[in-house]
Amino acid sequence: MQDHFAHQHCGDCPIRHRAVCARCDSDELAALEQIKYYRSYQAGQTVIWSGDRMEFVGSVVTGIATLTQTMEDGRRQMVGLLLPSDFVGRPGRAVAAFDVTATTDLVMCCFRKKPFEEMMGRTPHIAQRLLEMTLDELDAAREWMLLLGRKTAREKIASLIAIIARREASLQVRRPKGVLSVDLPLTREEMADYLGLTLETVSRQMSALKKDGVISLEGNRHVMIPDLDRLLEEAGDDSDGGMLV
Amino acid sequence: MQDHFAHQHCGDCPIRHRAVCARCDSDELAALEQIKYYRSYQAGQTVIWSGDRMEFVGSVVTGIATLTQTMEDGRRQMVGLLLPSDFVGRPGRAVAAFDVTATTDLVMCCFRKKPFEEMMGRTPHIAQRLLEMTLDELDAAREWMLLLGRKTAREKIASLIAIIARREASLQVRRPKGVLSVDLPLTREEMADYLGLTLETVSRQMSALKKDGVISLEGNRHVMIPDLDRLLEEAGDDSDGGMLV
DNA sequence: CTCTCATGTTGATCTGAGTCAAGGCGTGCG
DNA sequence: CGCACGCCTTGACTCAGATCAACATGAGAG
Structure with a gap:
């Protein structure tokens, strides 16, 4: 080891x-x-x-x-x-x-x-x-x-995915041009605990974001992001907010 | 100065x-x-x-x-x-x-x-x-x-008052036996911004806590706490939680 | 003194997210 | 193989807190 x-x-x-x-x-x-x-x-x-x-x-x-x-x-x-x-x-x-x-x-x-x-x-x-x-x-x-205090459920989900995506992207040497893809390291329940939601709401909002084309899912844990800017918009983030984690 | x-x-x-x-x-x-x-x-x-x-x-x-x-x-x-x-x-x-x-x-x-x-x-x-x-x-x-993520509006208000009360109490040399009294340094709106609520909800829950005898008000900004343990119970705090701020 | 403005309270109504409940995968095990 | 269990999805209903709106109180300015 x-x-x-x-x-x-x-x-x-x-x-x-x-x-x-x-x-x-x-x-x-x-x-x-x-x-x-x-x-x-x-x-x-x-x-x-x-x-x-x-x-x-x-x-x-x-x-x-x-x-x-x-x-x-x-x-x-x-x-x-x-x-x-x-x-x-x-x-x-x-x-x-x-x-x-x-x-x-x-x-x-x-x-x-x-x-x-x-x-x-x-x-x-x-x-x-x-x-x-x-x-x-x-x-x-x-x-x-x-x-936790001010964002809607949809914004919370989008924010979480964006943060994970951003970190994955920053680990890769060159920023990928096309579709970003992200593995969620958390179950729905853990996401809920992180976001101050219930697991049902997490599941529903994931489905909604998928239906609206903001993300697509491949299995339960793998998320594809066709347009990161679109996702960030859904997250309600300040323009740059990129300094974090 | x-x-x-x-x-x-x-x-x-x-x-x-x-x-x-x-x-x-x-x-x-x-x-x-x-x-x-x-x-x-x-x-x-x-x-x-x-x-x-x-x-x-x-x-x-x-x-x-x-x-x-x-x-x-x-x-x-x-x-x-x-x-x-x-x-x-x-x-x-x-x-x-x-x-x-x-x-x-x-x-x-x-x-x-x-x-x-x-x-x-x-x-x-x-x-x-x-x-x-x-x-x-x-x-x-x-x-x-x-x-922010998990407490109810009533618990949030109780927690905020408890935190302020605890700090005031710790500044005083001897722990007062009887009624604690606390000046809120914040407007209802500022409290709302701190707690992730609206100012109306803050106002309503303050009234509710007052009606239930958990606190009493003297003017808008001055709070009397007849029983700190009762307030802590309302706050949903862990028994000791006293390590903070 | 009255007017204004900031602050706070209360009521009526609406709605986003919670709750309860019923399935749907997929994986590992007897 | 089939069964059980963990994880996830979806639907129906409820409710806490937001929203919209009216009014109260008090302090400062003129």
Whole structure:
């Protein structure tokens, strides 16, 4: 398993993951290597329960995890989607604030919290890098608040698909000219939990967008987007809104 | 104006504001003093428009500001409430992502971004402190996502009042035994924008909570809470949920 | 003092999304 | 093979909150 990452450009250091390799000198990297370890989870497994002591911080290497919050009566809201390179946990707080669940098989690269915090104290740019990442997440969360508070069901669905599509597109080297195609990493129910809807409404709005030619479906999880601008219009997004996740 | 703050315990350094004075040595404080300055805004004035270049970072000294996002058709969502000691702006990004508006008269203590960033490079614990604060804000934003996505109008109102009440209570040295009383710093419309509701619904649910004896009103902006536990129950909050804002 | 304007309340009605219920795939298993 | 189970779709009905509209209150300006 670990071999798989050995020849990735940025290895698996959570700090390097987001392209700050240049700032890590070899001593620091060696130190990080010494305290890191891996954890694997199966799809559906819970990584941490809200309220649990959290002994580690880390980042996602492969797979997808979700951050969710649940009310006593079972109402559930997903508050974050963790993709490869995303950071989990917080230096300085002992207890997890949200449930973290693996929605696919998941591999995380972890550091025990204590040594990581000590390391952070000695290596200023780690805190700076984490600060940048956290500020990005905060902006994304706030963008999501607009979606949850003010968008219609149709706009919510269109926004979600657009965000996933945009991320896929940005991973590809050249922007594809023609039809974009996207794999949804979430079930209808998970989409509903993310968007503050019910799964029935998600299903209905997907059908509606399909009927109106905004998207087409191939199986349940694969979406083709003939015209990204059209989709963005349906999403009610500000012209550029492209800075997010 | 500056005299007013001279004898506050923590002065106005945004880093010290949240009780890390002990970690600031005198050289650092002197350096911060040199680059800081004040800005005042009148109630209703816009501090920054989303998309504007942001030349400074800073923290609120007195007054209240809001972070909002607006769609082209005018739908508006408040995504943050800035209270004294809250930090505004982000080292590392040139452009504001949200509108910042003063809802009351507002004084901010600012630092030009460039020198502040340089300072941050030299003074590791500033980044660490900002990281902590940002993580707190992120948790609060995620908590708010549950409210926006899943709570009923009544629960939303109760939650908002509870949050404000809790903060007031925590400022007072001794927890008051009896009736808590809270000043709402927001108009009905601003509350609606914060909660993802319309102002009519806010008004109706306030009346309903009053009729049911959960709160009582004295004027429009002053709320008395005979039983905080009852209010929390109405808010649908998890037992403790007290870690936030 | 009255007028105006911003703010807040309340009522009547409408509607988007939730709820309840009935199937429809597709996959894995006995 | 057929059955069960997880996931998804669709229909009928309901209801919480939005919308539209009228009116109340209070503070400041002239």
